[in-house]
Structure formats: structure tokens, C-alpha cells
Amino acid sequence: DAKTTQPNSMESNEEEPVHLPCNHSTISGTDYIHWYRQLPSQGPEYVIHGLTSNVNNRMASLAIAEDRKSSTLILHRATLRDAAVYYCILRREYGNKLVFGAGTILRVKS
Amino acid sequence: NAGVTQTPKFRVLKTGQSMTLLCAQDMNHEYMYWYRQDPGMGLRLIHYSVGEGTTAKGEVPDGYNVSRLKKQNFLLGLESAAPSQTSVYFCASSYSLTDRTPGNEQFFGPGTRLTVL
Numbered sequence: 001d002a003k004t005t006q007p008n009s010m011e012s013n014e015e016e017p018v019h020l021p022c023n024h025s026t027i028s029g030t031d032y033i034h035w036y037r038q039l040p041s042q043g044p045e046y047v048i049h050g051l052t053s054n055v056n057n058r059m060a061s062l063a064i065a066e067d068r069k070s071s072t073l074i075l076h077r078a079t080l081r082d083a084a085v086y087y088c089i090l091r092r093e094y095g096n097k098l099v100f101g102a103g104t105i106l107r108v109k110s
Numbered sequence: 111n112a113g114v115t116q117t118p119k120f121r122v123l124k125t126g127q128s129m130t131l132l133c134a135q136d137m138n139h140e141y142m143y144w145y146r147q148d149p150g151m152g153l154r155l156i157h158y159s160v161g162e163g164t165t166a167k168g169e170v171p172d173g174y175n176v177s178r179l180k181k182q183n184f185l186l187g188l189e190s191a192a193p194s195q196t197s198v199y200f201c202a203s204s205y206s207l208t209d210r211t212p213g214n215e216q217f218f219g220p221g222t223r224l225t226v227l
Binding site for chain 1: 114145150151153154155158168169202209214216217219
């Protein structure tokens with residue numbers, strides 16, 4: 001599985017946008033980019049995924065670089081509830097598993 | 111709709127004891143997964159199932175067995191627990207395997223915190 005690189009931690013102010021980066025320089029053509037998050041003492045929660053085009057849903061936006069070697073998860077207005085570990089994961093089109101790295105710890109200040 | 115539930119929430123075992131963790135989902139999902147998460151680390155896949163009666167090994171299967179006798183249940187067994195199996199165990203399920211179609215996202219349970227002394 002191709003690897004991803006994320007910052008260990010980031011900090012944001014409440015109600016401001018947050019851009020969480022992810023580098024995946026060895027991504028292959030059939031790898032989808034997934035984002036999950038894990039709130040304290042809970043199981044992971046799906047956020048968003050995409051292949052080539054930018055994606056939006058009710059939780060976040062995913063911006064994918066043209067060469068697909070990096071992507072950015074965008075939370076448009078951070079709330080205290082968004083404080084979590086965010087995982088950027090690559091998965092083959094028909095992959096059966098999610099390979100979690102260490103993720104980025106997002107802290108949100110009020 | 112309860113989603114994915116796990117039983118028990120906490121358990122303490124002595125080395126050599128056995129136990130079974132139960133995962134149940136009420137979303138009619140075909141695919142189910144067991145992960146473990148050690149402190150400060152991401153999740154690692156233990157075993158998974160692509161349907162009733164079928165199971166397959168994941169990344170770290172040694173020391174664990176699984177069974178999927180009913181579509182809605184996925185059991186994880188430890189035959190002879192070891193301190194190295196102290197971890198938080200998460201179960202997940204999904205509607206599909208492929209990312210091409212909707213329903214591939216995995217839904218996770220709240221976890222079982224297991225300590226082996």
C-alpha cells in the first residue's frame with residue numbers, strides 16, 4: 001500500500017477554516033484517497049473520499065492536487081467537536097482494508 | 111438504528127485465558143472487519159469477512175480467530191490471551207468493498223478495551 005505523510009499535530013481557532021495536508025507521492029492510478037477522523041475515546045468516523053476531482057459533502061471538502069501527490073482536507077468552520085485525530089488513507093479501488101497511519105491531531109481553541 | 115455495537119466495552123483477562131468479542135450491525139452490511147489500536151498508533155486490521163460464512167486474514171491475524179455465522183454478527187476470539195494483545199479492539203462494517211460505488215465507507219463500533227495481565 002502506498003504511504004501517506006501527515007503533520008503530527010495542528011491547531012485551529014473555533015469558527016475558522018482548517019486545512020489538513022496529506023502527502024502521498026507514491027500514489028498509484030487506482031488509489032482512492034480516504035479521510036477518517038477519530039474523536040477521543042470513540043471509533044473512527046468516515047469523513048470523505050475521492051479519486052481525482054475535488055469532493056464536497058456535509059462534513060468537509062477534499063482538494064486533490066492535479067498530480068495527485070498531495071491532498072488537503074478542508075473543514076470550513078472548525079468547532080470544538082472537530083477536535084480529533086484525522087487520518088489520510090490510500091486504498092486500492094477494490095481494496096479490502098484501510099491502513100491507518102498515526103494521523104494528525106487537530107486541536108481547536110475557543 | 112443502533113449501527114455497529116460491540117460487547118463487552120471493557121474486559122480484563124489473565125494470561126492464557128480465552129474470550130470472545132461480539133460485534134453486531136443492523137445495517138444489513140455484507141462486509142465486516144476487526145481492527146486493533148495500540149496506544150498512540152493507528153488501527154491495524156486483524157481479520158475481515160466478505161459475507162456470511164467467509165473470513166480472511168488481515169495485517170495482524172496471529173493469536174486471533176473469527177467467525178461469521180450470521181450476516182449481522184462477527185465474532186473475534188482469543189484462545190490463549192497474551193499481554194501483547196492488550197489493546198482497544200474496533201469492529202467495523204461496510205455495504206460495499208469497491209470505492210467506485212457508494213456505500214464503501216466503514217462504520218465503526220465504540221470499541222472494546224482489553225487488558226491482559
